[in-house]
Amino acid sequence: MSTLEIKDLHVAVADEESQQSREILTGVNFTMTTGEVHAIMGPNGTGKSTLSQTIMGHPAYHVTGGDIRLDGTSILDLPVDERARRGLFLAMQYPAEIQGVTNAEFLRAAINARRAEDDQISVMAFLKELDRNLALLDMDEAMTERYLNEGFSGGEKKRNEILQLLMIKPRFALLDEIDSGLDIDALKVVSKGVNSLRGANFGALIITHYQRLLNYIVPDVVHVMMGGKIVKTGNADLAQTLEREGYAGLRDELGLDVPLVDED
Numbered sequence: 001m002s003t004l005e006i007k008d009l010h011v012a013v014a015d016e017e018s019q020q021s022r023e024i025l026t027g028v029n030f031t032m033t034t035g036e037v038h039a040i041m042g043p044n045g046t047g048k049s050t051l052s053q054t055i056m057g058h059p060a061y062h063v064t065g066g067d068i069r070l071d072g073t074s075i076l077d078l079p080v081d082e083r084a085r086r087g088l089f090l091a092m093q094y095p096a097e098i099q100g101v102t103n104a105e106f107l108r109a110a111i112n113a114r115r116a117e118d119d120q121i122s123v124m125a126f127l128k129e130l131d132r133n134l135a136l137l138d139m140d141e142a143m144t145e146r147y148l149n150e151g152f153s154g155g156e157k158k159r160n161e162i163l164q165l166l167m168i169k170p171r172f173a174l175l176d177e178i179d180s181g182l183d184i185d186a187l188k189v190v191s192k193g194v195n196s197l198r199g200a201n202f203g204a205l206i207i208t209h210y211q212r213l214l215n216y217i218v219p220d221v222v223h224v225m226m227g228g229k230i231v232k233t234g235n236a237d238l239a240q241t242l243e244r245e246g247y248a249g250l251r252d253e254l255g256l257d258v259p260l261v262d263e264d
């Protein structure tokens with residue numbers, strides 16, 4: 001069993017206009033283990049993506065306090081690629097396009113980068129696994145010969161993030177708004193992919209603004225984030241309550257003084 005611990009995490013970013021440092025995460029605490037699916041819900045702009053980027057090690061996010069520990073060891077000083085080798089994976093809200101690298105090439109490189117040099121995946125094993133996962137996700141094989149994310153529709157990008165997830169099989173997956181822009185059929189496919197990995201050696205942190213995805217990937221634990229910290233933790237019912245009462249309802253119930261802007 002592996003453990004991912006977020007301890008009193010404070011994170012600041014450089015404000016784009018003023019270049020002043022601005023604190024986004026104001027003391028996030030939670031612990032998850034493999035075998036569990038946690039969801040983080042919260043209004044726009046509260047720091048959900050900041051949390052996932054910080055766990056993965058994106059250099060724009062400065063940890064000003066607290067710690068992130070994988071199996072008891074701090075990973076704060078490790079670069080992104082080393083965190084990936086240790087079993088973390090981030091499916092991004094806005095996946096990048098990479099010109100000149102096909103999806104299949106990228107996938108094989110991503111798998112091999114996580115394996116020892118004398119234990120690289122064979123072409124045959126790779127293609128077999130690729131075929132299996134393409135079928136599971138109802139994806140066209142032609143997708144794998146296209147340049148990574150280039151000209152992919154929003155839905156194709158999301159499916160492709162899940163294809164990466166299935167091929168890489170990380171210990172902990174951070175899934176940031178994988179439901180945004182998906183129609184109901186794509187949502188089901190994406191959920192099926194994530195659910196197929198559930199088990200003792202896999203943990204997922206599902207970040208979402210909406211409850212809808214959590215009907216398909218039912219979480220063990222739900223955290224609500226507001227104002228840069230977790231303000232409430234519960235089981236899957238908490239997501240249903242939020243759907244009914246909205247973030248404003250919970251904010252008022254908890255007596256929090258946080259602005260809720262640009263709700264959509």
Ligand code: ADP
Nearest residue numbers: 013014016024043044045046047048049050060
């Ligand atoms: P959420 O994912 O909950 O909608 P984000 O983590 O994306 O929220 O953003 C939280 C706040 O941090 C926002 O005000 C956003 O503008 C700011 N922020 C996030 N990333 C950066 C960055 N790289 N540079 C500057 N500001 C950022």
Ligand code: MG
Nearest residue numbers: 048049093177
């Ligand atoms: Mg976000």
